[in-house]
Amino acid sequence: MIALTLLLLTAQNPAAPPAKLAASIARLFGPDARSDTLRVDSARVLRVSRGDSLLGFAQVGNVLGKDQPITFLVAIDVADRLKDVDILVYRESYGGEVAYEPWRKQFRGHVAGDSLRVGKEIRNISGATISVHAVTLAVRRMLADLTAWHRSGAIR
Amino acid sequence: MRKPLAWGLLCALSPCLSRSLLAQERTTVGGYGEVHYTNATGPNTPGIANLARFVVYLAHGFNDRLAFRSELEVENAKLEGGKAGGEVSLEQAYLDYRVADALTIRTGLVLAPIGIINETHEPPTFNGVGRPGFDHDVIPTTWREIGIGAVGTIPGGAGLAYRVYLVNGLKAEGFDAVEGIREGRQEGQNASFTNPSFTGRLEWARPGLKIGGSFWYGGSADTNTAVGTGTFAAPVTLLSADARFDLGALALRGVIANISIGDAEAVNTVFGQSIGSRIAGGYLEGAYDVLHLLAPASSQRLRAFARYERYDMQADVPTGVTRDPSLARRITTMGLTYKPTWNVAFKGDYQLVRNAAGVGEYDVLSLGVGYQF
Numbered sequence: 019m020i021a022l023t024l025l026l027l028t029a030q031n032p033a034a035p036p037a038k039l040a041a042s043i044a045r046l047f048g049p050d051a052r053s054d055t056l057r058v059d060s061a062r063v064l065r066v067s068r069g070d071s072l073l074g075f076a077q078v079g080n081v082l083g084k085d086q087p088i089t090f091l092v093a094i095d096v097a098d099r100l101k102d103v104d105i106l107v108y109r110e111s112y113g114g115e116v117a118y119e120p121w122r123k124q125f126r127g128h129v130a131g132d133s134l135r136v137g138k139e140i141r142n143i144s145g146a147t148i149s150v151h152a153v154t155l156a157v158r159r160m161l162a163d164l165t166a167w168h169r170s171g172a173i174r
Numbered sequence: 175m176r177k178p179l180a181w182g183l184l185c186a187l188s189p190c191l192s193r194s195l196l197a198q199e200r201t202t203v204g205g206y207g208e209v210h211y212t213n214a215t216g217p218n219t220p221g222i223a224n225l226a227r228f229v230v231y232l233a234h235g236f237n238d239r240l241a242f243r244s245e246l247e248v249e250n251a252k253l254e255g256g257k258a259g260g261e262v263s264l265e266q267a268y269l270d271y272r273v274a275d276a277l278t279i280r281t282g283l284v285l286a287p288i289g290i291i292n293e294t295h296e297p298p299t300f301n302g303v304g305r306p307g308f309d310h311d312v313i314p315t316t317w318r319e320i321g322i323g324a325v326g327t328i329p330g331g332a333g334l335a336y337r338v339y340l341v342n343g344l345k346a347e348g349f350d351a352v353e354g355i356r357e358g359r360q361e362g363q364n365a366s367f368t369n370p371s372f373t374g375r376l377e378w379a380r381p382g383l384k385i386g387g388s389f390w391y392g393g394s395a396d397t398n399t400a401v402g403t404g405t406f407a408a409p410v411t412l413l414s415a416d417a418r419f420d421l422g423a424l425a426l427r428g429v430i431a432n433i434s435i436g437d438a439e440a441v442n443t444v445f446g447q448s449i450g451s452r453i454a455g456g457y458l459e460g461a462y463d464v465l466h467l468l469a470p471a472s473s474q475r476l477r478a479f480a481r482y483e484r485y486d487m488q489a490d491v492p493t494g495v496t497r498d499p500s501l502a503r504r505i506t507t508m509g510l511t512y513k514p515t516w517n518v519a520f521k522g523d524y525q526l527v528r529n530a531a532g533v534g535e536y537d538v539l540s541l542g543v544g545y546q547f
Contacts, residue, residue: 085202085233141381144418
């Protein structure tokens with residue numbers, strides 16, 4: 019049963035290529051940042067630190083776009099502010115503009131509970147509407163999870 | 175490390191588990207559709223209700239890099255043997271092999287990457303019950319042909335993306351003055367590859383802004399030597415530019431296109447037509463979300479819009495053809511689009527269909543619903 023659960027999780031959640039994940043963490047927290055994997059329920063959270071000081075947390079997730087999962091990363095700093103969103107693997111035929119930095123940077127600095135709505139705080143990109151909605155919703159949820167876990171001490 | 179272990183365990187424990195799960199295969203169903211009610215002014219023009227489109231989107235991811243995508247469409251609700259009307263067709267059916275973000279190889283029945291509506295034609299994405307006339311007469315939407323090409327984003331983070339395809343060509347046999355190159359499309363049915371053609375697009379995107387430029391180049395003589403010989407005989411050259419600007423409450427979009435048809439005189443002589451040697455025009459549309467003022471907290475939209483289309487099917491004519499000013503069309507559309515959610519739209523509009531000759535002009539009232547998922 020455990021094996022089945024693990025397999026289902028694995029199958030439905032394609033992993034990010036390790037090199038892309040490492041590059042994303044290095045870009046966000048600096049090249050010398052160290053990351054350790056923490057487990058919270060079934061989720062895996064990366065704890066990012068340098069020396070003795072905690073820099074923040076990051077999590078990799080998947081959200082269905084039009085027909086394929088979009089593998090993304092959300093990183094927060096020690097004050098639970100969203101540091102950045104990264105698109106690690108994009109498999110859809112259209113809508114790849116969600117990986118563009120000018121679109122992703124709209125999320126920076128937001129905290130859990132902030133209103134993050136397409137067409138209001140997050141501007142849409144024509145032709146990428148499905149991916150824009152999917153990623154926005156998924157980021158909002160992941161930011162809420164990471165923040166709740168950090169505040170409750172489940173990750174520290 | 176965990177993965178192979180879990181897979182190994184599982185393969186041993188549950189041989190009945192579906193193959194697709196193990197290989198990370200995934201099938202997705204989606205769709206879109208629209209129902210129209212139209213009532214034109216003039217004698218013998220009753221109101222008409224039509225289930226204009228019902229489209230099933232079916233996609234399958236074979237693995238992390240290889241995916242199949244398709245759209246199967248029923249137009250006008252049904253088709254019956256021996257009766258006019260109705261159509262069942264494949265709008266797209268292609269395989270994508272993702273090499274990198276910068277390069278996906280695409281092959282199959284693909285959409286010509288031209289203008290706005292041809293690639294993004296789901297009803298909630300555009301204002302007005304029907305698609306713009308321009309996207310029927312000038313850019314023959316939905317324009318799809320069989321071929322192979324490459325798509326991707328251009329590395330460097332500049333926000334540029336491209337699509338280029340080599341596809342089967344148009345057939346001049348189908349060209350006429352009223353609908354331009356529209357009936358020259360082969361749409362994947364036993365398509366002649368006598369005139370391989372190139373089509374492509376470069377686009378630049380920022381949040382709220384997308385600007386694109388598209389082209390098509392290829393011959394259209396097919397095997398008809400009286401029209402011309404050689405791969406690029408009776409060449410069709412299309413250049414188009416488009417922009418979509420979304421400021422939140424205010425949305426603006428526009429498209430222009432210019433189509434040159436080489437050897438138009440020969441095409442007219444051989445097929446008894448009066449096509450122009452150049453088709454040109456475009457449209458501009460502005461929309462304002464009224465709910466942005468009335469209910470700022472709402473995620474619903476009520477867009478009031480106006481669109482002005484102006485295009486000429488005979489912008490230039492070859493020797494032997496007298497310009498018909500009734501083919502210089504001007505269509506003004508005003509209406510409302512109510513979107514309770516981003517992928518459902520209730521629409522209503524009023525159109526003034528005019529032309530430079532002032533003949534056969536009429537108005538149309540249209541109501542419609544559209545969805546996508």
